[in-house]
Amino acid sequence: MTVMSVSDVYSQASTPQTQDNSVMGKEDFLTLLVAQLQHQDPLNPSESTEFTAQLAQFSSLEQLQNIDATLNGFEVYQSTLNNIESSGFIGKTVTAAGSMIAVNDGTPDPIRFDLANGAESVYVQVYDGYGDFVTDIQAGALPAGEQQMAWDGEDSTGAVVEDGIYTFTVMAMNTNGDVVHSTSYTTGTVTGIDYKSGATKLLMNDREIPISSVIRIEETPSEENSQS
Template structure:
């Protein structure tokens, strides 16, 4: 319209808004602007540990623990065979079960080694049972031998040995075995202390079982005191070489002794092992026990 006035309201509004906007921008701090003053030393917030590092530390600790357990298990496995040689089957079985209960789940026991240990346990059990049976048989055998040994009492025996028991004025025989014919033979009598008593010098003797009578006198012809005597036989073959002579002892059994698992027959002051007895016969009437 002619004569219209410009819209002062809109213009005024525009003029009022623009300065207000500019004032708001001036109030905002500029990027990177800092107030003067000493630098801040506040450490209220700690630097967080990365999650990956925590996982690595945990894996490292687990690996160390597993390695320690594995070493302990390996030591136990390797020592099982040595320990099984000095322990009973019950203790060995407990050790085997304990190893299975505490084995490393990430590194279990080798099946081959476990099978070998089971085989060792089976062998140990069988050997233990065999040993028990042998001990029982040993007791039975000892009982039988002891019962049989009592039957020697009152009997005359011929056994390996070189002893003579002198009692009274009766003559006594020194018995021995010659491996071959002897051209010369000497029987030497000794007392209980090993002192010389008498020599009995004989000419040729045939091979086999021989007996030399000792009249019970010493080298002066005087009666020797009663007691225990021993004899030694030296023989010379027809070719002049020395012969090996096996001496024999004969005596009346008056008792039986059981000592340290062995059985001995008592004859006078001497004892003979049952295994050394070569001959058993009835006692002579004059020497029979009352």
Template sequence: MSYVSSLLESTSGSSSSATTSTSSTSSLGQDAFLQLLVTQLQYQDPLSPMDDKEFVAELAQFSSLEQLTEINTGIDNLASIGETQQLMGAVNFIGKKIEATGTAVGLEDGTATPVTFTLPDDAETCLVNVMDSSGTVVRTVDLGATGAGSVEFTWDGKDYDGNVMDDGQYQVAVTATDADGNILTVSSTMSGTVVGVTQENGAYYLNIGNDRYVAFTDITNVINESSSSGTDS
């Protein structure tokens, strides 16, 4: 095997780093490959020249290297386009009221944001536990017998002793049982108007106020859209 082929294999073995290189670095790799190939032809033994099949194989390997470089560039461009489209999609939600899967409750000045939970069947017992950021239950509200369907719950912002809790984010967990004592599977949603967008680990999240963030995949409904502002004639 020629030393050009060996160099190509070495380059292919470090393809992971090559995918993150700039376009100028990729072009340099192609140029270096061609230069080595020309140098090999220039200094080959005239009495024992490179076999034509081997030469064609070298050219094919160069072509493969060039194609891989173009593919990597294309993938990078697609990723950039996809990220831009995701950002534009997130920005389009600003000002709209949405409903999303979640159990977060934002508390500010003693006023808590509501959470809607859905019971699949009539519940004989229904307890709503409110937990702080450490997971400690600060209040349990007994709703008693509750009919099947959507139930909106709004915490009064107080603990067991009637003290108003500090502002911040809390979570609710609903425990419900039917007449036979079977535990019911309860789903919860929260709603709010999108006031901003944030990015974390390459993904965008919608800020629906009171330090509550939701992912696109958690959105269940767009309740209403903000009306377009009129323009004076």
């Protein structure tokens, strides 16, 4: 179901709906029924059973159109409700599918990924916002499951990188030299919600995360708890 913004819902309610003339509606059906009655042969009128069947068809058509209108209204209502509820993500720490990490005040986000199977050797390569290589991290052997690695925020020459958004890739191999499948995650604190594209997106500093990619929502730890 398409997620709509609150403003889209109000604009849809105030915008005149155009009628699709290629589909017969109940008014067209009633017009044909009246025309049939007007032009029937008085000496050989339509049988009552046939007329009753046509009236039943008209009634069914009207009921179906009413049901369709009700479902459309429910969809708009559900979209509005989803958008309002998504505001509850603000201030929460969210983990979503993706390979972006942020560096703020010289401190990088943790690098998180999931290994389908145990790996003998795991390498993580970090790239800047332009796709240029920054550094690689050797993690050694890791078991299957969710992993978290720390990056010291330095490039391959030992220089401290600038604050910004970076991406990473994971390369993992087992003892036979076969590639081990991995899934990358991005984590951050939600600072806002964006509806303008028609799909709800969570804002995490300079990152936009589709709400459909979220796999975990947690309370953001306070500074006191993080220092203790």
